[in-house]
Amino acid sequence: MQRYSFDSKSIVDFHKRISSLMGVSFDPEFIFKIGLKTSRPACLALKAAQRQDELKASKYFRRMLKAFLIDVRPYNHDNIFAIAREAGLDDRKLSRDVNSKSVEEELNKDMEEMEKIGASFQDIVISTAEGRSERVSGIFQVDSIVEIIDRLLPGLHKYTQGARLGVGQ
Amino acid sequence: MARVSLPSVVVVHYVDPVCPWGLGVERVVDELKGIYRDRLGVEYRVCVAVDDID
Structure with missing residues (x-):
């Protein structure tokens, strides 16, 4: 997995470059505006959502992208679960699954696969x-x-x- | 017995719900789904892109 190291200016420049390369619009300062420190909670929630329904999970993924990168909704527990409800997921089940050992293991397995083949997010x-x-x-x-x-x-x-x-x- | 039609091609996408590369790749995936419909499957592998920002 490709790893990057940024300061606050270079991350904004990097996001502007991504936006230009991909031809998509999002707020290049979203990380600071939404208060993101780690994406792990959103990743665990998405992984837990995949257990419920793959189709709803892909909808959930897209809704989180829009909510956090475009609409710059605050990145917190309440919004992560509110967006799950909006995607039609059972947020009560999600909150139980998200902290389970097995979901964490499934997330680690995905990350190991990405690392193994040397893939990046693009x-x-x-x-x-x-x-x-x-x-x-x-x-x-x-x-x-x-x-x-x-x-x-x-x-x-x-x-x-x-x-x-x-x-x- | 029900018959299940498996997709001929599967696209695996490595995603993080707050990683902007996902917006661009999803746009491409949408277009591919329009072209191949049920012959194309999409699988998501979830990976943490952002950890421990000070």
Whole structure:
């Protein structure tokens, strides 16, 4: 896993660079505005959410991105669980699971996998059912990824591109 | 017996709910889902990006 070290000015500059590279808008000062010290509580909550419902968990992930990076809602226990409710999750079950040893172990397992393959947060890994896979780093144009999928799995049917789902939906 | 259709391609995304790279990757994932629909699966691995900011 790639590790960064920042001061308060360089983190804002880094966020501006990410925003420009990806073509997405968010508040480059969100870390300071929301009071973020560690993202571990949000990660544990997301990991616990995956136990309940994968689809709702992915919605929860997107809603947290929007809430904290775009809407700059305060990063605290109440909001982490309020956003879970908004995503349709059982926040009572979530609060029980989030502090469990097994959820922590599942989080550690994901982090070990990321470390093992040397992935970063700008990476995706594309895998086919036949067992071929490729790690893609820092590509934010969909055409480039379609080319990779075409190479890994020639002839995979493409539908007409649908409407974007959008963060927060 | 119910038949389950497995996706032909799976995208694994390493995420942290407060890491801005996620916004860009999710935009790409949305577009890929529009192109491949149920032939594309998405899996999330959750990893801590920010720890112990003083």
